[in-house]
Amino acid sequence: MQLPVQGANPFTVRRIYCVGQNYRAHALEMGSNPDRQSPFFFQKPADAIVQDGGTMPYPPRTAAFEHEVELVVALGTEASVFGYAVGLDMTRRDLQAEAKKAGRPWDMAKGFDHSAPCGMITRAAELGEMSQGAIWVRVDGEMRQSSDLSQMIWAVPDIIAELSTYVSLQPGDLIYTGTPDKVGPVQRGARLHAHVDGLTDLRVAVGT
Numbered sequence: 365m366q367l368p369v370q371g372a373n374p375f376t377v378r379r380i381y382c383v384g385q386n387y388r389a390h391a392l393e394m395g396s397n398p399d400r401q402s403p404f405f406f407q408k409p410a411d412a413i414v415q416d417g418g419t420m421p422y423p424p425r426t427a428a429f430e431h432e433v434e435l436v437v438a439l440g441t442e443a444s445v446f447g448y449a450v451g452l453d454m455t456r457r458d459l460q461a462e463a464k465k466a467g468r469p470w471d472m473a474k475g476f477d478h479s480a481p482c483g484m485i486t487r488a489a490e491l492g493e494m495s496q497g498a499i500w501v502r503v504d505g506e507m508r509q510s511s512d513l514s515q516m517i518w519a520v521p522d523i524i525a526e527l528s529t530y531v532s533l534q535p536g537d538l539i540y541t542g543t544p545d546k547v548g549p550v551q552r553g554a555r556l557h558a559h560v561d562g563l564t565d566l567r568v569a570v571g572t
């Protein structure tokens with residue numbers, strides 16, 4: 365899968381890593397203690413990407429298809445930051461709750477088809493550190509999640525350093541850096557509009 369890059373050649377996606385519970389208010393709403401958690405990670409398949417302007421079919425086996433707006437980091441050589449994008453970590457929340465309760469993996473809750481909408485990448489050279497700035501998502505025009513990157517528990521360099529202790533990060537890897545609070549459901553036909561200050565907005569729809 366490829367993602368467009370502002371003013372440059374497309375970025376070929378190798379792997380998609382995601383950080384769990386990286387905003388204090390979201391950890392609390394999920395019933396976790398945000399003070400004692402090291403970041404933890406899960407993956408989505410690279411072909412779960414949905415590009416800006418795309419449509420995600422409403423997924424099977426769920427009655428709780430939820431949005432999580434996130435800053436996405438695109439990696440270059442030697443785990444450097446190539447660029448940033450706006451992403452949505454789409455989640456089958458009911459399957460996630462069942463998995464948590466049973467101590468089972470999250471793959472079917474997080475790593476399903478069309479679960480990783482991601483917008484155009486802006487190269488890091490054209491941006492600052494991305495340690496502050498508004499992050500929000502609207503659904504059918506209604507503000508659902510609205511926070512600031514400064515609320516992240518683990519900043520981008522911390523996430524990369526920690527994830528590097530588990531795996532060899534390679535050019536083409538994406539990292540979804542966690543979502544603020546007020547995650548919630550989307551229905552068939554919904555239109556999602558996601559934003560991070562400084563980046564190109566992401567707009568995707570849910571199939572009818």
Ligand code: MN
Pocket residue numbers: 382383384385432434453540542543
């Ligand atoms: Mn997430």
